[in-house]
Amino acid sequence: MKGFRALLKKDVWLMAAGKFFPMSLVFLILYTLYVNFGYVRFMEEPIYQVYLYDPQGTQGDASRLLHRVDSLEEMDAALLHDANAVGIDASTGEAQLILYGRTEEIDRHRADYALSLLEPSGSERAKVIGSNTPEQKARKEITCELLFFEIAAVGFLGIAAILFKEKSMGVIRVHAVLPIQKNLFLLSKLLLFLLCDLIFALLLTLLGVGVRDAVSLLPQVLLQTALLSLIMALTGLVCALLLKDFRQFTLAYLVIAIFAATPVFLVANTAVKLDWIRFHPFYHIYMGLKNAYFEMQEANIGYYLGCLAGIAVLFAAARYMFGREMRREG
Amino acid sequence: MKMINVKDLTFSYKKGKQALHGLNFTVNDGEIFGFLGPNGSGKSTTQKILTGILKGHGGEVSLFGQDIAGVHTQEFFQKIGVLFEFPYLYANLSAVDNLNYFSSFYPRNQLRNVDELLDELEFKKDFLKKPVSSYSKGMRQRVSMARALLSNPKLLFLDEPTSGLDPSGAVLFRRIIEEERKKGTTVFLTTHNMQDADLLCDRVAFIAGGNIVALDTPGHLKEQNSSQSILVSYLYRGKRKERTMELSEMEGGVRFPHDEILSIHSGEPTLEDVFIQYTGRGLSE
Numbered sequence: 001m002k003g004f005r006a007l008l009k010k011d012v013w014l015m016a017a018g019k020f021f022p023m024s025l026v027f028l029i030l031y032t033l034y035v036n037f038g039y040v041r042f043m044e045e046p047i048y049q050v051y052l053y054d055p056q057g058t059q060g061d062a063s064r065l066l067h068r069v070d071s072l073e074e075m076d077a078a079l080l081h082d083a084n085a086v087g088i089d090a091s092t093g094e095a096q097l098i099l100y101g102r103t104e105e106i107d108r109h110r111a112d113y114a115l116s117l118l119e120p121s122g123s124e125r126a127k128v129i130g131s132n133t134p135e136q137k138a139r140k141e142i143t144c145e146l147l148f149f150e151i152a153a154v155g156f157l158g159i160a161a162i163l164f165k166e167k168s169m170g171v172i173r174v175h176a177v178l179p180i181q182k183n184l185f186l187l188s189k190l191l192l193f194l195l196c197d198l199i200f201a202l203l204l205t206l207l208g209v210g211v212r213d214a215v216s217l218l219p220q221v222l223l224q225t226a227l228l229s230l231i232m233a234l235t236g237l238v239c240a241l242l243l244k245d246f247r248q249f250t251l252a253y254l255v256i257a258i259f260a261a262t263p264v265f266l267v268a269n270t271a272v273k274l275d276w277i278r279f280h281p282f283y284h285i286y287m288g289l290k291n292a293y294f295e296m297q298e299a300n301i302g303y304y305l306g307c308l309a310g311i312a313v314l315f316a317a318a319r320y321m322f323g324r325e326m327r328r329e330g
Numbered sequence: 331m332k333m334i335n336v337k338d339l340t341f342s343y344k345k346g347k348q349a350l351h352g353l354n355f356t357v358n359d360g361e362i363f364g365f366l367g368p369n370g371s372g373k374s375t376t377q378k379i380l381t382g383i384l385k386g387h388g389g390e391v392s393l394f395g396q397d398i399a400g401v402h403t404q405e406f407f408q409k410i411g412v413l414f415e416f417p418y419l420y421a422n423l424s425a426v427d428n429l430n431y432f433s434s435f436y437p438r439n440q441l442r443n444v445d446e447l448l449d450e451l452e453f454k455k456d457f458l459k460k461p462v463s464s465y466s467k468g469m470r471q472r473v474s475m476a477r478a479l480l481s482n483p484k485l486l487f488l489d490e491p492t493s494g495l496d497p498s499g500a501v502l503f504r505r506i507i508e509e510e511r512k513k514g515t516t517v518f519l520t521t522h523n524m525q526d527a528d529l530l531c532d533r534v535a536f537i538a539g540g541n542i543v544a545l546d547t548p549g550h551l552k553e554q555n556s557s558q559s560i561l562v563s564y565l566y567r568g569k570r571k572e573r574t575m576e577l578s579e580m581e582g583g584v585r586f587p588h589d590e591i592l593s594i595h596s597g598e599p600t601l602e603d604v605f606i607q608y609t610g611r612g613l614s615e
Contacts, residue, residue: 002434002435003434003435005434006431006434006435009431010420010431013423017422169418169419169420169421170414170416170418171418171419171420173383173414173418174412174414174418174432174477176381176382176383177381177382177383177407177410177412178407178432178435179404179405179406179407179408179435179436180404180407180435181404326383327378327383327384
């Protein structure tokens with residue numbers, strides 16, 4: 001225990017010397033400001049306005065959310081002013097939609113919404129899939145994305161930078177002849193980065209989502225953060241032990257950031273569809289975190305077994321590389 | 331008691347690339363044993379096997395009277411000290427912080443006092459709290475030596491201990507190694523510095539191409555490979571002359587005509603000369 005405490009103390013010192021703690025604090029402040037004063041505000045989109053021209057009064061059950069106009073000219077002027085709006089011409093007794101075209105998916109969405117307002121009490125009810133307000137939804141979405149980015153990119157870089165420093169000083173070789181279990185050298189780093197990531201996740205969730213909403217989702221968020229943190233920290237350790245210098249690592253970092261994270265963000269947050277994404281491990285980890293934020297976590301033994309197997313394989317690889325580094329000539 | 335016992339030691343890094351070809355040697359308790367050879371001869375490989383860094387060797391190796399397979403436990407590492415060829419230290423920590431960190435892995439009752447140890451190694455006091463990155467190579471080597479001695483090891487592995495030191499530093503290190511011998515510490519000294527080996531070692535082994543080609547005391551090795559001749563410089567009738575003689579010729583004194591003997595050189599080979607005789611190549615090659 002005494003030796004492990006010394007390793008922890010040394011790693012805390014290395015993290016402090018590498019400005020890890022102030023950097024994390026700066027990121028936390030930036031993310032919090034962005035969530036509260038940036039993203040939530042500019043993502044606050046007003047609902048589509050729908051204008052109805054119905055001179056014969058054929059749409060008696062129409063919703064009060066519709067804006068009735070007295071002429072087609074008036075409707076044209078309204079649509080010209082608000083290109084997102086949808087017009088319904090019911091002058092012939094049959095509803096005809098008028099809208100400025102955007103993407104096919106959005107056009108369909110706008111059309112469905114406009115038609116639903118004609119029959120608000122109709123049998124085709126939308127399925128309720130969550131009780132989040134648009135602001136809550138936006139907060140959870142962006143907090144999840146920022147947390148994933150922080151752990152996957154920044155944390156991964158942090159642990160690798162520390163190990164590269166020790167590698168360049170040659171001190172890893174000294175630990176080969178010290179009376180400690182060699183695994184502890186890796187475990188102390190993993191434990192510290194895990195703790196830092198959990199504290200970061202806790203604070204970011206409280207500040208981004210809000211204390212009231214955060215309480216119920218925190219246990220799952222912290223569990224998913226722990227899994228992601230261990231996987232990324234171990235990946236960082238393996239890369240740092242495998243690669244010769246920080247320049248080579250930068251390349252690996254770009255590969256991981258571009259080819260691993262980008263498709264996951266695209267599929268999870270945009271209309272982009274990639275069939276092969278289900279084979280991408282980061283997609284499942286990201287969705288695990290996102291589901292935790294939206295409290296949609298379903299017990300999936302396969303997912304957890306996959307994560308644990310990944311952690312075990314990465315730890316074995318890190319141990320092997322660590323042994324190789326200890327044997328390396330000076 | 332045999333501190334190290336090595337029998338038919340073999341090792342290969344890759345298939346078909348054998349680094350050690352059946353080494354046989356023993357190191358007695360309290361002995362300073364020199365392992366001499368040029369770069370790539372197998373010195374470091376042997377030391378790494380003995381310190382448990384390299385696994386998968388062939389043959390029999392025992393340390394502290396125990397087979398090496400089960401010996402590399404935490405208790406074993408508490409009993410050894412290792413000085414690497416390069417001074418591996420945390421560059422942003424001071425000498426004292428480095429030594430305090432490394433000492434935290436050993437039982438407290440076994441540790442030497444850090445300040446006293448650095449004082450013994452004539453470490454400049456002004457630098458005690460300064461980061462290692464501001465030290466000269468010699469100062470770093472002193473801190474590394476302090477790290478190796480910190481736990482009062484029973485078996486000390488020293489790899490090129492005087493490398494990077496000025497002549498007075500080298501003399502100091504040799505004195506410290508001598509003091510370790512007096513305390514009963516066994517020293518396994520890996521070097522290609524002939525002077526260190528000659529002055530410090532009870533016995534030396536010459537290793538070349540993964541084979542031990544000679545093993546004996548430095549004195550015996552030099553005697554056995556000596557030409558047994560001496561060179562006498564003298565003055566005779568105002569002229570300076572030189573004469574090479576067999577050692578046996580000197581038994582009855584200087585019998586040739588001379589006015590004054592100026593010098594007598596034994597012509598004994600150096601350890602490096604002996605090494606070249608055995609291996610056909612120099613130690614620094």
